[in-house]
Amino acid sequence: MNEQGRAVDEVLADLDERRAQDPDVHGSRLFGLVYPTGRTDLEELADSVYKRYLFANALNPLKFPEQARLETELVQWVAELVHRPMNATSKRSPGSTTSGGTESILMSMLVNRERALARGVERPTILAPQTAHPAYAKAAHYFDMDYVRIPVDDGYRADVNAARSLITENTCVIVASAFTYPHGILDPVTELAGLAGEKRIGCHVDACIGGFVLPFLEQLGRPIAPWDFRVEGVTEMSVDVHKYGYVPKGVSVLLHADDDWFFDQVFFYDEWASGLYATPGVAGARPAAPVATAWAMTQHLGTDGYREIVADLCQTVDRMRAGIEAIDGIEIVGDPIGPVLALRSSTVDLHAVGDVMDDRGWNLNRNTDPTGLHMMLSPIHREAVDALLADLAEAVAHHGDSRGKEVRYS
Ligand SMILES: Cc1ncc(COP(=O)(O)O)c(C=O)c1O
Numbered sequence: 001m002n003e004q005g006r007a008v009d010e011v012l013a014d015l016d017e018r019r020a021q022d023p024d025v026h027g028s029r030l031f032g033l034v035y036p037t038g039r040t041d042l043e044e045l046a047d048s049v050y051k052r053y054l055f056a057n058a059l060n061p062l063k064f065p066e067q068a069r070l071e072t073e074l075v076q077w078v079a080e081l082v083h084r085p086m087n088a089t090s091k092r093s094p095g096s097t098t099s100g101g102t103e104s105i106l107m108s109m110l111v112n113r114e115r116a117l118a119r120g121v122e123r124p125t126i127l128a129p130q131t132a133h134p135a136y137a138k139a140a141h142y143f144d145m146d147y148v149r150i151p152v153d154d155g156y157r158a159d160v161n162a163a164r165s166l167i168t169e170n171t172c173v174i175v176a177s178a179f180t181y182p183h184g185i186l187d188p189v190t191e192l193a194g195l196a197g198e199k200r201i202g203c204h205v206d207a208c209i210g211g212f213v214l215p216f217l218e219q220l221g222r223p224i225a226p227w228d229f230r231v232e233g234v235t236e237m238s239v240d241v242h243k244y245g246y247v248p249k250g251v252s253v254l255l256h257a258d259d260d261w262f263f264d265q266v267f268f269y270d271e272w273a274s275g276l277y278a279t280p281g282v283a284g285a286r287p288a289a290p291v292a293t294a295w296a297m298t299q300h301l302g303t304d305g306y307r308e309i310v311a312d313l314c315q316t317v318d319r320m321r322a323g324i325e326a327i328d329g330i331e332i333v334g335d336p337i338g339p340v341l342a343l344r345s346s347t348v349d350l351h352a353v354g355d356v357m358d359d360r361g362w363n364l365n366r367n368t369d370p371t372g373l374h375m376m377l378s379p380i381h382r383e384a385v386d387a388l389l390a391d392l393a394e395a396v397a398h399h400g401d402s403r404g405k406e407v408r409y410s
Pocket residue numbers: 099100101102103133135177179180181206208209240
């Protein structure tokens with residue numbers, strides 16, 4: 001602990017030096033965690049809005065009604081994007097913002113648990129594909145639910161027949177990813193939601209990554225199996241703006257199909273000295289800046305702006321896929337629908353290849369099933385495709401033994 005304060009310049013210089021030791025979040029050598037566009041206009045917009053709301057608190061919508069309206073408008077924007085049916089006369093919200101995908105998933109699982117308990121289910125169980133994000137297992141852990149994993153087929157899509165056989169009277173929600181983190185694969189949403197509808201239980205579509213990609217792929221005419229609220233049986237959906245919505249961390253949207261279900265998400269308490277306390281998420285005080293930034297970005301880009309970005313991203317993905325497929329000995333896992341690619345090989349130790357790529361300054365992610373590499377492409381990677389493919393081809397042809405680096409997501 002320092003007793004004496006330090007000069008601003010010195011503190012900032014210290015920070016800059018330390019930041020420089022980590023991967024550059026604006027650059028094109030990181031393949032996940034951040035989603036750089038390479039567009040200074042968008043970064044400047046985020047910066048300007050953030051500054052305006054730097055100290056704002058989104059806890060109390062009654063004290064800051066206009067700030068709260070930004071959240072309502074953002075939630076409605078996203079709801080429309082994913083075709084959540086709107087009841088024109090309803091004054092209720094289709095959902096809320098949260099701090100990120102994990103919190104959206106936690107709150108959805110809680111709501112599904114509460115609905116099940118109200119129906120008399122004794123031990124509410126989440127049924128999720130083995131490729132689903134760990135946030136579902138976390139929800140089961142936090143909320144005292146059981147967690148059952150659905151096996152996947154050869155293409156890493158949830159196996160619907162297996163899902164059917166795993167449903168019990170305790171199953172309260174079926175999860176489908178649109179699309180998955182490990183392999184970028186779209187689960188069979190229509191079939192899984194159909195199962196859920198048949199059993200009158202919830203179906204959560206995890207569009208944390210896909211929510212700001214799939215609608216624009218569809219608008220661009222790419223063939224996409226149905227996955228959003230137009231699918232019968234979908235009850236909840238998580239859509240992260242802080243991923244392919246290109247805003248700084250701290251904002252996701254959780255939507256419910258039914259106007260009444262948002263209220264199950266809200267925790268109400270008035271047995272203390274300072275009046276009714278009501279919050280829709282885990283946090284009490286929470287930053288308003290991510291919400292305001294997401295509102296501003298969606299207003300500025302509009303669906304046209306996002307579609308243009310996705311069109312450009314598609315070209316990057318297509319070039320990267322073609323280049324990978326052309327390298328002898330490695331292949332793409334399954335048939336990814338968007339910008340998340342997993343690589344596998346039956347002849348090459350891809351973790352050893354990853355070590356060579358690390359040494360060349362690429363931060364490729366590792367997968368364990370199947371053993372391989374993983375990349376989440378962002379718009380900025382348009383400038384890195386050729387260099388990455390050249391290094392990858394060389395690393396595949398010339399690599400030593402794997403250094404056994406631990407495979408970790410976080
Ligand atoms: C498919 C999917 N769902 C949920 C999440 C969780 O999102 P967050 O890290 O914002 O909590 C992620 C994160 O990468 C994801 O890829």
